[in-house]
Amino acid sequence: MRLYPVTLLLLALLFFVSCSTEEPEFSFEDQDREVPEFSSERAYQFIEEQVAFGPRVPNMEGHVETINYLRDHFEEKAGSGNVFVQEFEQEVYGETLTMFNLLASFGTQHSDRIMLAAHWDTRPRGEEDPTNPDDPIPGADDGGSGVGVLMEIARVFAENDVPIGVDIVLFDGEDYGEEGDLDNYFLGARHWSNNPPVPGYSPRYGILLDMVGGEDAIFAKERYSLRYASSLVDEVWNIAADKGYGDLFVDEQGGYVSDDHVIVNQEAGIPMINIIHHSVNEDGSVNFPPYWHTQNDNMDIIDTNTLQAVGDVVLELIYNRIPR
Numbered sequence: 435m436r437l438y439p440v441t442l443l444l445l446a447l448l449f450f451v452s453c454s455t456e457e458p459e460f461s462f463e464d465q466d467r468e469v470p471e472f473s474s475e476r477a478y479q480f481i482e483e484q485v486a487f488g489p490r491v492p493n494m495e496g497h498v499e500t501i502n503y504l505r506d507h508f509e510e511k512a513g514s515g516n517v518f519v520q521e522f523e524q525e526v527y528g529e530t531l532t533m534f535n536l537l538a539s540f541g542t543q544h545s546d547r548i549m550l551a552a553h554w555d556t557r558p559r560g561e562e563d564p565t566n567p568d569d570p571i572p573g574a575d576d577g578g579s580g581v582g583v584l585m586e587i588a589r590v591f592a593e594n595d596v597p598i599g600v601d602i603v604l605f606d607g608e609d610y611g612e613e614g615d616l617d618n619y620f621l622g623a624r625h626w627s628n629n630p631p632v633p634g635y636s637p638r639y640g641i642l643l644d645m646v647g648g649e650d651a652i653f654a655k656e657r658y659s660l661r662y663a664s665s666l667v668d669e670v671w672n673i674a675a676d677k678g679y680g681d682l683f684v685d686e687q688g689g690y691v692s693d694d695h696v697i698v699n700q701e702a703g704i705p706m707i708n709i710i711h712h713s714v715n716e717d718g719s720v721n722f723p724p725y726w727h728t729q730n731d732n733m734d735i736i737d738t739n740t741l742q743a744v745g746d747v748v749l750e751l752i753y754n755r756i757p758r
């Protein structure tokens with residue numbers, strides 16, 4: 435068939451468009467390496483210790499106590515020279531908030547790196563609570579669980595050399611915004627993305643853990659994650675299925691959940707997925723667990739089986755699936 439110049443031009447345009455919008459394709463392969471054990475009991479304890487500080491809301495007392503506690507833990511596991519706390523201030527709803535992002539680097543000899551993240555702040559109000567909608571929530575799952583899992587993963591990294599560089603980033607101010615006011619959510623992720631502590635930082639990809647410790651957890655494949663890094667989503671969910679966790683990591687498309695990973699994708703240009711407890715209704719609306727943004731988000735709903743599943747899956751990916 436003969437191609438007319440205009441057809442060629444169209445084809446060239448199509449090619450350019452498809453290339454420029456194509457998401458990165460990551461490769462994974464079983465490396466036959468041993469994977470160290472994750473302790474969900476320890477992760478549980480790390481959540482309990484955070485919750486004991488009270489709500490981790492910017493400017494509240496428990497907030498500063500918690501960042502000191504986190505800094506101590508990560509300095510012990512990564513070495514004090516490999517932990518950086520990024521302090522910043524921002525005025526929100528007429529109040530100047532002092533916030534802190536924490537960065538802990540493991541395997542610093544590797545230039546090839548990935549990133550793990552969670553938010554460590556908790557919500558200043560629990561508007562879904564029928565009796566106390568204005569009170570700050572305990573945030574055992576929403577805030578505490580992702581951090582607890584990463585604290586235990588840091589313990590594992592300290593005792594078992596990582597085959598790739600890993601940076602753990604804890605974001606502040608994720609859950610500060612009033613309902614629907616997305617500009618005042620993700621404060622830490624936005625500050626970090628626009629003021630990178632390491633200039634030119636470009637890990638292969640990142641994984642965000644949010645609400646990863648609740649009972650009856652369902653991790654549907656979050657839609658922004660599929661948009662920005664579907665090959666990583668597929669690998670993580672395949673690992674979960676291999677390990678018998680297919681009832682938690684369901685092979686279903688979830689909803690679009692605005693969270694720190696969207697900011698990191700859009701403002702830092704780092705492909706990042708989100709493992710988050712949610713499912714989606716037939717009309718496309720998103721379901722969060724019943725204790726979400728209520729006073730019931732406390733230690734009673736934390737389940738070590740959920741923590742174990744998430745820890746096992748992330749460690750399998752890092753120690754055994756990433757080709758050198």
Ligand SMILES: [Zn+2]
Pocket residue numbers: 557576609727
């Ligand atoms: Zn929340």
